[in-house]
Every structure is written in structure tokens, then in C-alpha cells.
Amino acid sequence: MGAGGPPSGGGAPPARASATPLPAPPPRRRHTWRRAILATLITAAVVLPLSAAARPAIPAPPPATLPHLSAATLDKAYAANRANAAEAARMAAAHGDKHRAAADRSLATPTHHLLRFDGRGEGQVTEVFGDLAHADHIAVLVPGSDTSLDTYARFRAEATALHHELTRTDPRTAVIAWLGYQTPDTISTTVTTTGRADQAAPQLREFIRRLKGIADQDEATVSLLCHSYGSVVCARAATDLDATDLVLLGSPGTGADTAAALHTRARVWAARGTDDWVADVPHIKTDLFGTTIGFGTDPMSPSFGANRFAAGDGGHSDYFDPGSVSLTNLARIVLGDTSEVTRA
Template identity: 55%
Template sequence: MVSRLRRTLLAALVTASVVVPICGAARSAAVVAPVPAPLAPVRGATPAVLAERYAANRDAIRAAERMAAAHGHRGRATVLRALGDPSRQFLSFDGRDGGRTAEVFGDLSRAELIAVLVPGSDTNLDTYERFQAGAVALERQLGGRAAVIAWLGYETPGTVSLQTMTPTRADAAAPRLRRFVRELGAFKPGSRISLLCHSYGSVVCARAASGLEIADIVLYGSPGVGDDDVAGLRTRATVWAGRGAADWIADVPHVRFRLPDATVGFGVDPVSPEFGARVFPAGDGGHSDYLKPGSVSLDSVARIVSGQLPPAEDRRA
């Protein structure tokens, strides 16, 4: 059985090695952007301090828009023009390599509950709208005492790529996520922080989890995290896992093995009893539907962030 799964993954690697070079010219990371000015860590979550940070990043976004337009990247310039709207709230922005952002939805200065969304593959400035939509839906579901932060703090792998089957990108991203969450906890002491980790983002969260002062880690649409069980995450947070009935990720082989230059696969299924997470109802949705308005999964995730139990735990694999 393991031999057959290895052959399946190796076939996928071969496919990716053919497809990725063909698609490379269109990669979001190819769009030029300026080096952002360094910003000091946020020292407090007062409205004035946050307004100053949001304004600084708005300036950085507008500079990136001008550079994209000057180099003929009209699609990216359009995206950046929307991000630079005065109503948007960015704690950080870097337009290089597909984009690095941390956008706040809700009033962070007053928030008692904070959800940090960590995205999966193929999330970048050019696909940002779908990531934003999930953050908006969750913030509305949570209500006024909560803030949601869409953390696009790493170069995500392509869905059809070599990187999406290895932890390489997650290993690079984890220190950044750990640093961001620790800074967030420092200027928002006493708030209840949850990490919400979609697809490949669950691998990032697992790598970052150790030592973080957070309440929950929520894995959804996860291919596995590279650990055999919850204990491997070395966290005091409650670890949750959910998968929609129509999510194709269920068909990904749950194996992990070493090749000469890489580890391939992420091991145990996070919704299996063997892994040991608390499994929440995720409804009948697909891989991109977990934060869809009106969905069972959105309701479950919002309850977890609020410190409530979902209506029932669902042990379907």
C-alpha cells in the first residue's frame, strides 16, 4: 500500500516538474515592487498608533502600485489600487515575491478576540480577493469584539508544484508567523488569539506552534502537518481539525517519506482519531468553502474563536 502511494506522489512530482516551468512566466512573484521602508514594531494597540501604522503601509501600497503601473503590470496595479483605499488596515505590506501582507478586519484596538488566518497554496496579491472574502465573512460572523487578521506572510507554493508536497516553504514561513503572533500578543495582552490554518497553511502553523501563547489552532482542508499526532506540535493550545465532505484534499495520500533531497508528504490525516485533534463539523463544502457565509464550517470556526464549542464534534474522515 505504501509503495503504491509513493508511486502516486512521485508521479505528481514528475507532473509538477513539467507544469511549473510552463506556468513560470505568469507567476505573481515576477511582478516588480519596491523595497518597503522598515517599520518599528507596534508598541501599543491604541487607535492613534494603529492609524499611524495603517497610513505607513498605505503609502507602501501606493508606491508598489505606481511601480507596477510603470512596468506595465496593469492587473497588479488595479489590485494594489483597491488595497490602498483609505478604509483598508494593513499592519504590514511588502509587494515583492507575490506579496506579504497582514490586513486587519475589525477594530483591533478594542478586540478581545483575534483570529489570525494563515492561507494555503496559490495565495498572493493577484488572488488576494478570495483570501479577503473569508476574513470579511469571519469578522462579520464574530461581531464587534473581534478582529480578524489575514496574514499573508510567506511565499505560498503553487497548488501544482514541487513545493506544495514538501515542508520547505512552511519551514521558511514558520519563524515569521511565530514572530508576528508574539508581537501581536505583546501589544494586545489579554486578548484571546486563535490561529486558523487552511490547507498548506496548516503545515506553516504546525511548524510555528511551539511556545506560542494562543488559545486554539484550527486546521481545515489540511493535507497533514508533518507530525504524527497533536503532541508533535508541542503546544498548549487546543488543536481542532475539520474537513468538508466535498473537499478534494481527502484524496491526498497521508504518507510521509524521505527522498535524497526532500521529505515528501505530510503524514497522518488531521481529522483521524490517530492524530488526536478535536474534530469540528465542517459541512458539505469543498476546499475553498470553509469561511463561506452561511456555511456550517464558518459557524464552527467562529464558535471556536469565541471560546465556545461547536454544536457537535464530527468524526467523519
């Protein structure tokens, strides 16, 4: 008999073995991660305000009244802001906060070129390194979480390192450390949402617009180097931003699915060190009680569409380390030597 017929010899076919039933699938836990995030946020919302309240507000004068910023008025603005920092230091010392007084006092010295200073609250400062009025290339550093007047020395060191690297090739460069917003705490509810970035974006956009009016060079390039949560700020400000390059360093995401969705004329770059813990941050974006948590697509993902470049084996705070691969590539981007940038 042909294939598929009963066996020859007329015997009855062997009994079919009964199929072993498959174990029941485990119950789906599709909301487990959302519950975990929610629990973390609730804990942070309760604990952090209590811990923050332990430190009383530090008194400081309102920001100095400045002339219209231009190349001709830069020195007056620098002097006015240094005087304001000196007064803030005196008020902080009288209040008994020696750490803040020391931070303010250091900014009041003649070596600091402050475009803006505000000693109130966590504090804000914008400092220039180099000859801004005659620069052909300007880099603006936008910091991430946990950056304030109390921790400004760390941020300033990054700007100093970049300026030193740039001037090795081209002395007509300037670097600006822009602490122009209240950054979120790393362990907080605000670091997982765009709230602080939405508040900061208009200020950053306006600052870049005014910056182009200060520089004497009409063709001066402006590059934004945005670290960690600062990349969220830059992304929210990206539309119609008058910048040549937008660099995302150690970014948790931008809130946009692609670089094209940022609607910017700037070239978009992204880098992440191999030892950067932000690589382990889930790139999610979900709605919880009307608030969007997370920032979505990883900027280092090919689908995002950024120009990815090498950042070496550094960690989350190492992108501006002297002699590092990342610092070398950042200088090349700022100077427009994009063909020399080491791609990831």
C-alpha cells in the same frame, strides 16, 4: 473402528485427489506509487519553472519602514503601508501589469488597515479587520496554496465573512488575514513538502508574539485558523506558540503523527467538509532523495487526537461561506464558546 481408521470391509481406501496448485502471486509492486509520485514531481520541476518564467518580475518598492508596533502606533503603520501599496500600484502600472496594479491600488484605499505590505514578487500583506487594540478575541487566518497579491481578494473575503460572523455576537473582536509567506502553487513540487512551511513558521511565531504586545487586553485570546497548506505552516510554528486555539481546516496533514506531537499549549481542532477533495489525498510521508514527501497522519483521524468538528457539506474553499456550519463553528471556537461547537 474408531474415527479416523480405514473404512470397513477391507477395501483399499480411495485415492486422494491431487491438490490443484495455486496460481503464482503477481509480482509485488510496492514501489509503484513512489515511482508515480517521483514522475509527477519531476514533471512539475521541469514544466512549472518554465511557465513561471513567462511572467517577468513586477517592480515594487521595499516595505515601508514602520515604528515599533503598539496600540498607539497602529494608525501610523496603516497609513505607511497604504502609501507603500499606492507606490507599488504606480510601479506595476508603469510596468504594464494592470492586474497587479489594480490589486495594489485597492489595498491603498483608507478602508484597508494594513499591518504589513510587500508588493515584491508574489507579494505579501497582513490586514486587520476590526479594532485590534481593544479586541478581546483575535483570529488569525493562515492561507494555503495559490494565495498571493493577485488572488488576495478571495482570501480577504474569507476574513471579512468571519469578522462579520464574530461581531454578530461580540463587537470586541478582530480578524487578521496573514499572507506573510510565499505560498506554494497547488500543482508544484513545493506543495508536497514542508519547505515553504519551515520558512514561514518563524515569521508566524514572531508575528503572534508581537501581536500580543499590540492588543491592550492582556487576556485577549488568539486563535489560528489554518487552511490547507496553511495547516502545515501552523503546525511547524506550533511549539511555544502563544495561542489559545489552533484550527486545521481541509488539512493534507501536518507532518506530525498526533496533535500531542505539535507540542503546543493551544487546543487543536480539525474539520473537513464532506465535499473537500483533500480527503482523497494519500496521507503518506516518505523520503525521496533526502526530501520528505507528504505530511503523514490525517488530522481527521481519531488517532491524531484533534478536537474534530462539523464543517457541513462544503468543498475545499467553502469553510468561510456565510451561513455555513463551518463558519458558525469557527466563530464559536474564536469566541471561546467551545461547548456550543458541533462535533464531527
